[in-house]
Amino acid sequence: xxxxxxxxSVVVAAIIVIVVIIGVFTAFVQNTNDGAAIGSLDSTSDDSxxxxxxxxxxxxxxxxxxxxxxxxxxxxxxxxxxxxxxxYRPSASDVKKIQNADIVFYNGLDLxxxxxxxxVKIRREGTPVWAVSENIPTDSLLGLDTGSHxxxxxxxxxxxxxxxxxxxxSGLKEHDPENYQEYDKNLEGYxxxxxxxxxxxxxxxxxxxREQRILVTAHDAFQxxxxxxxxxxxxxxxxxxxxxxxxxxxxxxxxxISKRKIKALFVETTVSPAIIxxxxxxxxxxxxxxxxxxxxxxxxxxxxxxxxxxxxGAFTHNIDTIVRALE
Ligand SMILES: [Zn+2]
Numbered sequence: 001x002x003x004x005x006x007x008x009s010v011v012v013a014a015i016i017v018i019v020v021i022i023g024v025f026t027a028f029v030q031n032t033n034d035g036a037a038i039g040s041l042d043s044t045s046d047d048s049x050x051x052x053x054x055x056x057x058x059x060x061x062x063x064x065x066x067x068x069x070x071x072x073x074x075x076x077x078x079x080x081x082x083x084x085x086x087x088y089r090p091s092a093s094d095v096k097k098i099q100n101a102d103i104v105f106y107n108g109l110d111l112x113x114x115x116x117x118x119x120v121k122i123r124r125e126g127t128p129v130w131a132v133s134e135n136i137p138t139d140s141l142l143g144l145d146t147g148s149h150x151x152x153x154x155x156x157x158x159x160x161x162x163x164x165x166x167x168x169x170s171g172l173k174e175h176d177p178e179n180y181q182e183y184d185k186n187l188e189g190y191x192x193x194x195x196x197x198x199x200x201x202x203x204x205x206x207x208x209x210r211e212q213r214i215l216v217t218a219h220d221a222f223q224x225x226x227x228x229x230x231x232x233x234x235x236x237x238x239x240x241x242x243x244x245x246x247x248x249x250x251x252x253x254x255x256x257i258s259k260r261k262i263k264a265l266f267v268e269t270t271v272s273p274a275i276i277x278x279x280x281x282x283x284x285x286x287x288x289x290x291x292x293x294x295x296x297x298x299x300x301x302x303x304x305x306x307x308x309x310x311x312x313g314a315f316t317h318n319i320d321t322i323v324r325a326l327e
Contacts, residue, residue, distance in 0.1 A: 055101035108133040109152035130171040132164035157224035158198040221298035254282035264293030264325035293325025
């Protein structure tokens with residue numbers, strides 16, 4: 001007697017399940033056909049599904065986009081701490097991350113020298129690709145010895161990085177106009193932070209005597225910092241690390257350092273310290289005592305989750321390190 005009853009309820013349950021599946025599937029198809037409705041389908045869906053997917057190159061830009069984008073963005077940076085952007089070649093998985101992004105932000109001015117073709121290709125395929133340097137007026141940029149390029153290391157001038165922040169806000173507002181007020185609010189807050197950073201730096205640097213404001217590094221990453229805070233920059237290599245530091249360059253610089261009695265040299269986080277150690281040895285050979293004044297963040301900031309993993313923290317570290325070594 002029981003058997004047919006059970007069979008009947010199984011059939012009813014199966015029909016209910018099929019009806020529910022068809023209903024959900026129909027709703028899903030309708031929603032995926034109408035982009036605006038995504039997110040209303042399932043109230044339990046993860047927040048990240050509605051975030052704007054952004055891919056960045058250097059970790060300074062990752063930090064910048066996270067500050068301006070706030071809770072609306074999910075940012076994947078291709079280059080972590082200690083990575084040299086001049087030499088960086090994207091892997092197959094990097095290319096996928098660029099292709100899957102809603103927006104791509106990169107530095108521009110040829111910093112990512114081996115990635116230019118990818119950005120051109122992605123832009124042609126319709127993804128918004130923004131160089132954070134693109135709104136900086138040409139007369140605010142520094143040239144290079146070679147003459148054909150602008151110096152790409154704009155982030156070490158806080159005023160230029162403010163322009164980069166505005167470019168990020170423009171990119172986000174263009175893609176997501178609904179939330180423009182939020183991006184404007186985040187931008188305003190971050191610009192205030194950068195202004196405070198700049199004035200604090202100026203006060204600290206005031207303690208270094210003018211004639212000791214000389215920054216000796218492995219590669220030419222601090223021309224903008226030099227212009228903003230009155231430092232002369234002496235580097236073994238030019239603006240790019242894409243050339244071997246020659247023995248002749250090291251000998252010439254060692255002559256100058258000992259002649260001018262410069263106190264300290266600085267190692268960079270993205271360049272092998274061997275180059276600066278070779279320079280130090282060459283200076284000691286000339287009978288002048290010079291020290292390594294510490295490690296500066298040059299083409300990358302620190303590890304995410306640490307104080308130096310933010311632009312503001314890394315900049316503060318650099319200025320404190322320089323002041324300690326040269327004052
Ligand atoms: Zn560099």
